[in-house]
Amino acid sequence: YSQTARTKVVPTFLLLGPSGAGKTALLTLLQKRSSDQENADASSTRTSQVPWRASLLLPSSIPLGSNKYRSDNDVSLKDKHPTRYVMIDTPGHGKLRDDQALSQLQNPVLRGVLFVVDASVLDSSESSSSRDIAAYLHDTLLVLQKRKTGKASSKTKANIPVLVAANKQDLFTALPPGAVKERLQTEIERVRTSRSKGLAAVGQEPDADAEEEVLGGGGEDKFTFKLMEDEYGISVDVVGGAVKGEEAGKGVRRWEEWIGGCL
Numbered sequence: 001y002s003q004t005a006r007t008k009v010v011p012t013f014l015l016l017g018p019s020g021a022g023k024t025a026l027l028t029l030l031q032k033r034s035s036d037q038e039n040a041d042a043s044s045t046r047t048s049q050v051p052w053r054a055s056l057l058l059p060s061s062i063p064l065g066s067n068k069y070r071s072d073n074d075v076s077l078k079d080k081h082p083t084r085y086v087m088i089d090t091p092g093h094g095k096l097r098d099d100q101a102l103s104q105l106q107n108p109v110l111r112g113v114l115f116v117v118d119a120s121v122l123d124s125s126e127s128s129s130s131r132d133i134a135a136y137l138h139d140t141l142l143v144l145q146k147r148k149t150g151k152a153s154s155k156t157k158a159n160i161p162v163l164v165a166a167n168k169q170d171l172f173t174a175l176p177p178g179a180v181k182e183r184l185q186t187e188i189e190r191v192r193t194s195r196s197k198g199l200a201a202v203g204q205e206p207d208a209d210a211e212e213e214v215l216g217g218g219g220e221d222k223f224t225f226k227l228m229e230d231e232y233g234i235s236v237d238v239v240g241g242a243v244k245g246e247e248a249g250k251g252v253r254r255w256e257e258w259i260g261g262c263l
């Protein structure tokens with residue numbers, strides 16, 4: 001490893017999630033936290049149309065996953081410094097997802113995915129936004145599943161964990177993270193069922209390949225995030241927080257701890 005080769009391999013995280021979830025607001029906040037510039041412009045975000053890549057520092061107080069098995073007296077001086085990582089913000093608009101967002105899941109240095117959702121729109125009985133969120137998360141997990149099972153080089157077979165950031169917990173209509181998890185699992189099961197009916201309708205024989213086309217495999221069990229972990233080693237955690245509003249910054253540390261656990 002030459003010095004230049006090393007500096008290029010900065011662990012990268014991807015921000016996915018529907019429009020309005022708070023991805024750009026989160027990256028702006030993380031950027032502010034890592035530069036300590038209180039006056040960094042965080043005042044307004046607007047709908048994103050292209051990806052935005054930012055280099056960030058993880059506070060040195062946050063434990064790193066790679067240090068987990070080291071004893072306390074084995075923590076080298078180097079670990080006291082903040083850890084550098086890269087976060088890529090993507091546009092959440094439905095028409096831009098495939099080209100500008102899901103395509104980034106092929107990034108060979110990808111370390112994790114933060115899927116941001118607005119927990120307040122999952123609450124209503126009007127469920128078209130729930131369906132949209134679930135369809136997007138379904139497609140994200142399916143790309144990660146195929147990345148795992150596909151014929152690509154071993155380099156891209158690393159486990160990519162997913163954090164569902166249940167954002168906007170400051171709003172009283174927001175579902176708590178446990179309920180967000182339940183809602184998403186139920187909705188993803190619906191997406192999975194209708195997609196596999198679609199596959200059958202276009203006359204695809206249920207062969208070995210078809211199993212890999214179905215999220216979680218072709219089994220009888222209802223979809224759960226645990227299934228993704230058990231079958232493909234893709235862990236999905238749901239953690240609540242808020243980027244803006246009265247509880248601004250709440251939970252962001254827990255999201256950073258999740259990031260630290262991947263480093």
Ligand code: GTP
Pocket residue numbers: 017018019020021022023024025026045046047048049090091092093116167168169170171241242243244245
């Ligand atoms: P696209 O770029 O369209 O994909 O959306 P985005 O996910 O980047 O959303 P963005 O960060 O632009 O946030 C959308 C709106 O939600 C903005 O008005 C934010 O101020 C607001 N917002 C973000 N996080 C929170 C939060 O935790 N609580 C509340 N109340 N509002 C939030």
Ligand code: MG
Pocket residue numbers: 023024025045046047048089090091092
């Ligand atoms: Mg945005």
